[in-house]
Amino acid sequence: GAVVSQHPSRVICKSGTSVKIECRSLDFQATTMFWYRQFPKQSLMLMATSNEGSKATYEQGVEKDKFLINHASLTLSTLTVTSAHPEDSSFYICSASGRGGQPQHFGDGTRLSIL
C-alpha cells in the first residue's frame, strides 16, 4: 500500500517552456502533499506544502509565481514550473501523507532538463 505515482519521470524542453508535473496517491487519500527539489548528491529540499483545496505554503526563498502548485483533490497535486530556464533543471520529487501527517510516501521523481 501507500503508492505515490509521479509523472512524467523525465522532461527535456526548451527554455521558456512551462512544465507540469503530476503527483497522485494511488491507494490512499493524501491530506497533505509536498514538493521537494534535489540537486545531485544532495539532500531533499522542501519547496512547498499543499493541503487539498487550500493554497500551497511555500518555503522561504521559493518563488510561488515560478512554481505553481495545485492540490485539487485528495489524490492529485500538480507542480507547474512556469517559463522554465536552465537553472530550474533539477530532480523534483513529490510526497504524500494521509491523516495524521506521517509517514510521507514519495513518488519516483521527475528529472527536469531545460535546454
Add this chain to the structure above:
Amino acid sequence: GENVEQHPSTLSVQEGDSAVIKCTYSDSASNYFPWYKQELGKGPQLIIDIRSNVGEKKDQRIAVTLNKTAKHFSLHITETQPEDSAVYFCAASSDYKLSFGAGTTVTVRA
C-alpha cells in the same frame, strides 16, 4: 528550526557485515524519525520509522534506535547484501514537515 546531522557521509562494508548510520537532531519537540532509502534515479523509499515513545524498533535485518535524552537515533543494517547499496536519509519531525539529514551513501562490497 530543526537541524539534523547525519554521519558518515559514505560507508563501505563487506557483504554480510553490519552497517550503522547515526543522526542527531536539535529540536527536542521532534517526535517522529523515519529512515528512507534512495536508489539512483528513484524517489526515497520509507524503510523504517520510529516514534518518540519507543526506544527501538526492528524489521528483519533493519533496526532503529532512539535516544531522546541525547537527541540521536541510529539505523542498523545487519547481514548486508549488495541490494542494500543506496543512499540512506534520516529525518526528524515535530509536525507534518520532515527535516532531512545530508544522506549516507552505502556501498556493499561483494
